[in-house]
Amino acid sequence: MARYTRLTEPIALITLNNPPVNALSSAVRSGIVDSVSQALKDDQVKAVVFCGENRMFSGGADIKEFSGSMSGPPLVRMIHSIEASEKLMVAAIEGVALGGGLELALGCHYRVANTKARLGLPEVTLGFLPGAGGTQRLPRLTGITAALELITTGRQISAQEALQLGIVDQVTEGNAVQAAMELALSVIGQPLNPRRLSLRPPVWSADVDSVCEVALARVKQHSRGAMAPVACVQAVRAAAMLPYSKGMEKERQLMDTLFRSSQARALQYAFFAQRNAGKWSLPNGARWNNTKARDVQRVGVIGLGTMGRGIAVSLVKAGLSVVALESDAKQLESGKKAVTAMLQRDAQRRGVGSPLHLLTFALSFHQLKDVDLVIEAVFEDMNLKKRVFSDLCKVLRAGTLICTNTSGLNVDELAKVTDRQHLVVGMHFFAPAHVMKLLEVVYGSRSSPEAVAVAMALGKRIQKVCVAVGNCPGFVGNRMLKLYMDQSLYLLEEGATPEQVDQALEEFGFAMGIFKVADLSGLDVGWRVRKASGLIGPDIDPVNPSRWRLGQRYCPLPDMLCQQGRFGQKTGRGWYLYNSPGSKEAKPDPEILNFLEDYRLKYGITPQRISSQEVIERCAFSLANEGFRILEDGIAAGPEDIDVIYLFGYGWPRHRGGPMFYASQVGLSVVLEKMEHYHRIHPDVPSLEPSRLLRRLVAEGSPPIQQWRNHIKNLHSQL
Ligand SMILES: CCCCCCCC(=O)CC(=O)SCCNC(=O)CCNC(=O)[C@H](O)C(C)(C)COP(=O)(O)OP(=O)(O)OC[C@H]1O[C@@H](n2cnc3c(N)ncnc32)[C@H](O)[C@@H]1OP(=O)(O)O
Ligand SMILES: NC(=O)C1=CN([C@@H]2O[C@H](COP(=O)(O)OP(=O)(O)OC[C@H]3O[C@@H](n4cnc5c(N)ncnc54)[C@H](O)[C@@H]3O)[C@@H](O)[C@H]2O)C=CC1
Helix, strand or coil, X not given: XXXXXXXXXXXXXXXXXXXXXXXXXXXXXXXXXXXXXXXXXXXXXXXXXXXXXXXXXXXXXXXXXXXXXXXXXXXXXXXXXXXXXXXXXXXEECCEEECHHHHHHHHCCEEEEECCCEEECHXXXXXXXXXXXXXXXXXXXXXXXXHHHHHHHCCCEEHHHHHHHCCCCEEECCCHHHHHHHHHHHHCCCCCHHHCHHHCCCCCCCCHXXXXXXXXXXXXXXXXXXXXXXXXXXXXXXXXXXXXXXXXHHHHHHHHHHHCXXXXXXXXXXXXXXXXXXXXXXXXXXXXXXXXXXXXXXEEEECCCHXXXXXXXXXXXXXXXXXXXXXXXXXHHXXXXXXXXXXXXXXXXXXXXXXXXXXXXXXXXXXXCCCCEEEECCCCCHHHHXXXXXXXXXXXXXXCEEEECCCCCCHHHHHHCCCCHHHEEEEEECCCXXXXXXXXXXXXXXXXXXXXXXXXXXXXXXXXXEEEEECCCCCCHHHHHHHHHHHHHHHHHHXXXXXXXXXXXXXXXXXXXXXXXXXXXXXXXXXXXXXXCCCCCCCCCCCCCCCEECCEECCCHHHHHHHCCCCEHHHCECXXXXXXXXXXXXXXXXXXXXXXXXXXXXXXXXXXXXXXXXHHHHHHHHHHHHHHHHHHCCCCCXXXXXXHHHHHHCCCCHHHCCHHHHHHHHCHHHHHHHHHHHHHHCCCCHHHCCCHHHHHHHHCCCCCHHHHHHHHHHHHHHC
């Protein structure tokens, strides 16, 4: 796991060998310790160069080991003895040096990096801090301000930036091992004490307190209840105030608190869930590793509205050529202006050439005849989409995929109007499509595994986090969102205010409460959908709208707001009040409070005091309960996929893992008990009834989330 090579020069090479990222597993650490001791014993060896197999230094500690009992040589001690060694130690960094990988390099006396290498301390994203001396050594190299920024954000930096910050001593365009050997030969014999970071005094300066205060305020604002960023500030502050050994004690204390915390478990779960989502599988057994995706070079985008614009930008940025089509010249012009401006701004920001040559704008379907794949993003109207799909079949080549960005319409029904049902899938992007990372790839009953593979590969190429999901109204994300929104509205009916619900959700960690999100997206969007689905029709009394529709409780509050022209931010009024149309700062609106009071009076509802706990339970547990139904229905392959969708598409706080992980942490029996309780109180809300799978998992002893897939398989086999 670490290879020792004695070179002809007085140098030994230690190669970390644990593909794919040379994580510092217990075996690798043992290998390093053995190799270092071999080098120290060999009198001919004057210097040691550390590198990684396959030109990849190290992705850090082996995260998989964190869930078990840790064995093997401790990283902290290992790095300390490397730094304390009487022989020269040099790190040759290629690929990445992250987390423990960078901490190992910081323990070396010199660091050389290839120009393409990336360095960083991303531990904060896993719920803890760089606990192998990173919080004490890095500030001693870069100063407090830069160290605070790097450690609290986990940002990865280029070799060039690392050179400017003093983290590496040399950057080479060539082979870093070669450069490290040359550097070693030039400095062998020079004193090592000045190179040992642990011997440097604390990096105190007069403004330390204010710098740390500013950093603390920033992380508290951004971290939404996450503990690790706050602890990172405290650890870095120790590097400014205390000698190294005392600073290390502080680092260890903070690490002990964080390491086994539920937040760290959630963040590590999210790390693997994100990677597992790419390993899709379909109910028919087709999988990511038994299905080939053919290459896509040219993509058609139909409709350059809110979504089409962002989709076109994402594709072009990834180097794909795009034919963007609109229904008339005016819309085309406005779409063209927007897409061009977005791409130019992005190119300017990144200091790269503008990729506009990859874009063609079109009004005729014939201009799509050579594309490999089409993404349709016209209005959410089944008949219109069907017309577009059948028109497309007249011009597209036989093998071209047709994808729809529908938010929840039936993909099978759309496929039926085409001559290629096997090549139709949903590619459900999230707004704004060039920013949001999530992509739901929706397979219909006739979609071929190849079509899914192509859509997943294309999504990955444009840097989306892709999740394959089955076809049902709203797919996974929006199907669950509906119940979450319903609960929030019922809470308003029962006595809560929008601010109160939003505050509880934001304290839980959501980036934005659900009513603020609704104002941002536009309340008219859902209103149109409800009209189209028959929930609102001419038979509904607009003054005293019924609270009972299609056989269950219905909340007409959002419809009543829309009737008043309150569409959210765009009209300056929605659930909140805004200074002007389009302004973003949401202020509580006394009119809404009066409106809610009148509403409750009109319907004879006695307002209740709603606690934050009830808000969270009804919203979060409803999400999870519907997630269980989605798993029962085979719409998502596993709980991790659902969690990834909520993390990347709906602002679920990452340090809570996702709604399914949250349910597993709270305890499935607690979730079941609460759902039973709320369903007893609200028997007119069928979605509050605990799902079959939840009951079954509780009956089977609430197995850990990693085992749910097996239980679901058993359930399916018995159906
Ligand atoms: C009291 C106890 C004291 C303990 C002290 C601990 C102190 C520490 O300082 C702790 C640490 O180092 S924590 C680890 C910090 N490192 C990271 O967060 C890097 C995580 N990895 C990445 O960013 C990307 O994988 C990377 C950029 C590296 C590569 O990205 P790619 O997109 O090329 O590839 P991925 O698909 O992400 O990954 C490929 C496969 O490798 C697995 N993997 C990645 N990093 C790992 C890691 N650090 N440990 C274990 N497995 C890891 C990844 O899951 C994927 O696996 P497969 O899906 O099975 O192929
Ligand atoms: N807006 C959102 O937040 C999200 C929307 N979606 C879905 O994306 C699709 C598009 O939504 P938006 O972009 O918001 O709508 P939009 O109203 O902003 O844009 C639709 C565009 O399609 C164009 N169009 C209509 N008929 C056309 C035709 N026959 N040929 C070419 N272009 C045509 C329109 O001129 C308009 O520019 C819908 O299916 C929607 O449900 C999906 C995820 C999020």
